[in-house]
Each structure stands twice: as C-alpha cells, then as structure tokens.
Amino acid sequence: MSDLLTRPSDVAADDEGRDPVVAPARTFIPDATGVEIGERRRIRQSTIDDKFNLLGSLLAGGAIASLLFGWFTPMTGAIGWGVVAFLAFIGLYALLVSLRADRQQVRDRVMTTLLYSAGITLFAVLVFIAVYTLARGSEALPHLNFFTQTMELAGPLDPLSMGGIIHAIVGTLIQISIALAITVPLGVTTAVFLNEVGGPFARFVRTIADAMTALPSIVAGLFVYAAIITLITHQRSGFAASLAITVMMLPIVIRASDVVLRLVAGNLREASYALGASRVRTIWHVVLPTAKSGLVTAVILGTARGIGETSPVLLTSGVTAVMNTNPFEGPMISLPLQVFDFVRSPEPNMIARGFGTAAVLIVLVLALFFVARIIGGRGPGVLTDRQRRAAAAASVRDTQRMAHQMADREIEQRASSPVYTFVPEMADDTEDAATHERAHAPRTFVNPNFPAATPAAAPQNPELDSEPNPEQNPEQKESSL
Amino acid sequence: MxxxxxxxxxxxxxxxxxxxxxxxxxxxxxxxxxxxxxTALSGPDQALRIVGYSAGATTVGIMLLVGLFLAVRAGDALRVAGPSFLVEQAWSPETQKFGMAAILFGTFSIALVAMVISVPLALGTALLISEIVPPKVRQFLVTMVDLMAAVPSVVFGLWGAFFLQAAIIPVSQWISTYLAFIPIFRVDDASGTTLTEPAAFTGSAFIAGIVVAFMVVPTQTSVMREAFSQAPPGEREGAFALGSTRWGMIKAVVLPFGRGGMIGGTMLGLGRALGETIAVYMIISPVFTINWEVLKTGTNSVSALIALRYGESSEFGLSALMAAGLVLFLITLVINFTASSIVARSRSGAETS
Structure with missing residues (x-):
C-alpha cells in the first residue's frame, strides 16, 4: 500500500525506464529524507515560567486580600475576601505574563484563566450546594427511624430519634408512579406520532408541546388547584398532585423522546419497509428497539425533574404528617414539599429533618440520573456486548431456520422431479457456503424425519449479525417498550 | 398494442x-x-394512525385546556381590573385593587440579577468545556452540567436561605457603602437615611437572584456549549494557521458562530428564572411596592405571589392569581419561542432535519 503512495514518477523511471510524464497523476507522500525534523512541539504543556506566574500570582492575590481584610480596611466576610483575592490574582497574573510576552499572549493567558475561573466557580458552588445539604442532613440521616416512621407522633420539639419521613417517601413514589403511568404511554405515543405519522397536525402538536415547556410549574399547580380541586374533588389529594406533575412532565418527555426518535437512522426504517414490513411492525421492531436506551433516558430525566418539583405539589397535594396510601382521598405529602414544610419551622430539629429529607431527595435524583446515564450512554442503535451477542445468536438461529426451509423445499422438489434442479441462489462471494450447503444436502435427504438435527451450515454474513430479526428474539421483543 | x-x-x-x-x-x-x-394503509397501519392522532389530540387537548382555562378564569379578574392591572402596585383583590406592576418589576429584577451573574459563568464554562479542556475531561464535565440541571429547586432554596443569606450580607453592605452613587445599589429608608444594619439586606432581590442564577446556569451552559462545539473546524484551523492565539481564535471564530446559541441559551435561562418559584419564595420578603434598590429587603415575584396567596383566596382572588399566572406564562412563552427560533436558526442547515 505504501509504495502506491510514493512518488509514482520515481518508480516508473527507476524500474522500467519509462517516461515519467506518462505515469498517472496520483497523491503521494513527499520524500522525507534529508528534511530536518525539530523536536515535537507539545501544545498542551506549560513551561516552568507559566507555572510560576500562576502560582505566584495566586499566592500574592491571597496575601493581598488577607492584608486588606485583616489590617488595612474594615472589610469582612469570606465572599468579599474571595472577590478581592481573585481580582488581585488576575491583575498580578497579567502583570507577570506581560514581563515576558506580547499583548496578544497576555490577553490569551488572562482570558484562559478567566474561563477556568468561571468553570471552577460554577462547579465548586454546585458541588458545595450538594455537599452542604448532605452535611447538614447528616444530623438526621443516621437515625434509622427517619426512614421507618412518620411524623404523626413527633412534634417540632421532639428529638431526632422520633419521627421520620416514610410517609413522604411513599407519597413521592405513589405520585410519581401515577404521573409516569399517564406520561410515558401518552408522551412516547405522541412522540412516535410526531416522527412516524407526521403531517400538519403533527407539526401543530409539536408547537403546542414546545409552548408548554414554557409553562411555569406554579401555574400548572394553580391550574390543577382551580380546575380540579376547587371545582370537582373539593379536597387536596395525591392524585391531584400527580396530575400537576403530569402537566409539567408531559412536554419534557415528548420533547426528549421526539429528539431521540429523530436520531434513529432513516436507512434502518427504509430497510424495514423494503423488506415489506408495515409501519406498525417497523415502529415496533425497528424504531422503538433502536431508540430504547434514549427513550428510557428521556423518561428517567423527566422523572428526576418531576420528583424534584415542589411548587405544583405545594398547591395540590396538601400537607400531612400521617401515612396516606390512597391517592384519591386526603392529603398526601411528597419529599420536596416535606422539605419545604420542615424548614418553615424555626426549631433546629425540624430544620435538621428538612436537610435530611433534602439529602434523601438529592440522593434519589442522583441515583435516577446515573441509572439514566448507564442506560442511555450509547447512541441509538449502538448495542452493548451482551446485546450484540444476543443479536448474533438470533442471527444464527435465523440463518439455520432459513437453511431448513431451503432444505425442505429441496426435498419437495426432488420428490416431485427426479433431476436435481434446486441450487440456492447465492452471490459469488458466498460461494464457499453454497458449496458447503450442497455438500450437506444429501444428508438431509437421507434423514428427512429429523431435519432439525442436521442444520445446514449457515453463510455467516456479518451484515446480518448486526441487524437481528426481532421476531426471532423474544427478549428484545418483550423489552422493546 | x-x-x-x-x-x-x-x-x-x-x-x-x-x-x-x-x-x-x-x-x-x-x-x-x-x-x-x-398507498392503501393496512389494518394495523390504519390503527396506528388513529392511535397516533388520538395521542396527539389528547396532548394538545390537555395543553389547550390549561391555556384556555387560565385565560377564561383570568378573564373575570381582568374585566374588573381593566388596564390598571398593568400599572397598579398593590395586590388586594378583595377590595378590587390589584395589579401586576410591583410583582412584575420584582420578577424581572430577580431575573436580571440572575442573568448578570449566570451569563458570564455559563459563557465561561461553555467555552472552557468546548474549547480548552482535553476531550476526556470534556465528557465528564458535560455529564456534570446535565446532572446539575436536575438538582431540585428546593435544595437551592435551602442553600440560599440557610447559607448564602448570611454569607452574602457583608458583600451587600460593602456594595451599598462604596457604590451608593449608583441609585440601584443604594439602601435607604423612605426618608432617605442610609441603612447599614444587616436586617436591611435580608430577603433582597440580589440574594434571590444569585440563587436563581445558579439554578439556570446549567441550562444556559449546555445550550451554549452545543452551539460552540458546532463552530466549523476549518475556520478554527484557519485562525490558528494565521497565527492566532487560542483566545484570538475563540473571539474570531467560536463566538461569532455561537452567537445564536449564546442569545438563545441566555433567553432560555431567563424563561426559567422568571418562572422559578420555591427557591425565590423561601428567600424573599414579599412587598407590594416597586423597589428599585436591589440590595434592600423586599421584592416579589409572580410565582411566589401565587404560592403565597392561593390558599387564602376567594373565588375572585383565585381568578386574579390566574391572571397573574397567565401574564407570566405569556411572557415565558414569548421568551422561549424567541430563544428556540434563534437557536434553531443559528444551526447550520445540514444538522437540522
């Protein structure tokens, strides 16, 4: 291969003495001998100079801020110290860099530092929010009763060894289950409709769903409060809260599923149609299994949002301290609302309980998120090793089945006509397999009662392996929704 | 033949x-x-069409029901209040004297403080992720940003109310002392006396804005990052080949190509900031006057108003809250649609279906 890429005129002139002009023009790699190659430049590494500049100005910035805050000015507060230190750091860093570099470079360095600072600030604050909640919640979390009791018998002044949030956990689970039971079928079907049926009405539905993602959550709660609680049920209930969560989650799930389904490659659908499959079969056996991981991710992320919603639940579910497992009757509290309710009290124990509940909520959301990442880490159509093995096994089964059918047909044909006429039509590159099969055919003929015992060797086509026939793969069929 | x-x-x-x-x-x-x-549709395909259309119709039905119900119920209050609904500051539906001026002002002041803080952070983080960090770290950071978007708002509210409030007051005091010549940073009472005690700084639009800022940064970051990462590699390499530094390349190539994503991401974040309820409700001390001094105690927001007043409201009071909710919904709707059309237009045609 490499000799093809060297200068063709040289080859032609050296070996055969042909006129170099007639050699066909082609791409070649220029001869590198004699060209001086310098040391490889490392574009991502910083010099000692850079490190000194950065560390030195960081230390100096901190020192200046400490001086200002400790001795020279009456400034106080950790945040103020941070701001002053940062400003001093940037100024000093620019100064240090400018000793050695031109203006362009100074600007580049300073901007890079600013971008890093923005990223570090953001991640530090967000990690801090989570850690702060977990740390303050650690007061209540070690008590086992926190997860097994309700607040029915525990007052605000009772110690943390009394009372718990099991009623809120159960309430959250019931509410989110009802919301999912409505959202998932409706949302995914709508997304399938948007993608597979299409038309002007689908565009209208998409516009409306997009518009509803702008609906503030409190307005969704207000709608359910005014339309269902004040007009129909006249009491707050878990079901009303589920409806409010549904109104919030439905557009999110539709939009995310829509995006996922749009990513399913068109040639998969076309292949299915070309095989004569109807639309329903194409959707059920090709589109949905292909997009499965993405759809699950969409639903789980929607669930994470739905679990964390406080404001629609605040208006609709009502606050209670007792366990209520009937979503249609009486108030049913959920985790976020329980947090909100706990921290309204000035008692330190109640606030500790509030942080503990918030920590449970965070852990729940994080767990959901990581499950979603694990399931949905791959793009549509990309299989795990296990799925790939299952697909390959299904493919082998298919080819065996087809070979049996062929063999059976051959038997019938031989029975009807004494001359051997049937030759399986194969492309040239599967010649081996075809001859192989012919070699096996007489054995099948000899033993016609047990065709299954002698499977004809199947042509191993790698294309087939990656696209299993879902009908032959019951696990995949089962789990496609 | x-x-x-x-x-x-x-x-x-x-x-x-x-x-x-x-x-x-x-x-x-x-x-x-x-x-x-x-083509004549087969039986199952016909069924699919029917199921699909009915699912779409149900979705649209739910959505339109919400919108229409809000509009109809809000109509009662709007008819009573008339045009004064937009200029009246007080909120007292029982005496038929209510308007959105103060709460809309509060909503927007919180959202603007949030934008001032969140946009530089989101822009910097998005550029950092898409341009500077090595690819291995990039994927991790993208996941982190997505994760942060899923943190429940009540957690942010807790953090704001129990930690940030106390930590930020010295900063508020410092700003109001040294930057008082700018009117919005001044903190004084009705007679014009400058206030310095910490109690005058709690529950302000500034503190609520900071908390909301951190809630919307992840949304903005991911929209901006996506736009930046679509800047064409040919132009990037061209800028480097002409001797540009990395920041020069970012300024000349990435930022112009990502402008739509920047504007769209900012507006999507603004839409979320306007509708945020529980974190704001936990921090602010509600007032029903226009408070220009963002550092001073007392502000309001539409969603916090709804959360505060829904329980004690009469039929008519509820309808007034509906009107407030409808106005908020219409504002976020306009912002979201503008944002998504800007984001969609900024993408190259090849990538959109």
Missing part, C-alpha cells in the same frame, strides 16, 4: 403532455398505465 388504436388512457395523455421525456423516453404510446403511488 391493440388497445392503442381504440382508446387512449389518461396516463398516456398525461405522458404525451409531459414537458420532460425522462419518464418514458420517446415512446409514450407504449406506456400501459402507471402504478399509483398512493
């Missing part, structure tokens, strides 16, 4: 009339009818 002499099919007429002779080259008379391209 025989048929040609007797009669001419519609198809043949059409083919003979056709301007282009690609379909049947030269011999239109030999065409013996073309296949109809219209």
């Amino acid at each position: 025989k048929r040609d002499d007797d009669f001419v099919t519609i198809e043949e007429v059409l083919l003979a009339d056709a301007r282009t002779d690609v379909l049947v080259a030269g011999t239109p008379s030999k065409a013996s009818g073309r296949r109809s391209l219209a």
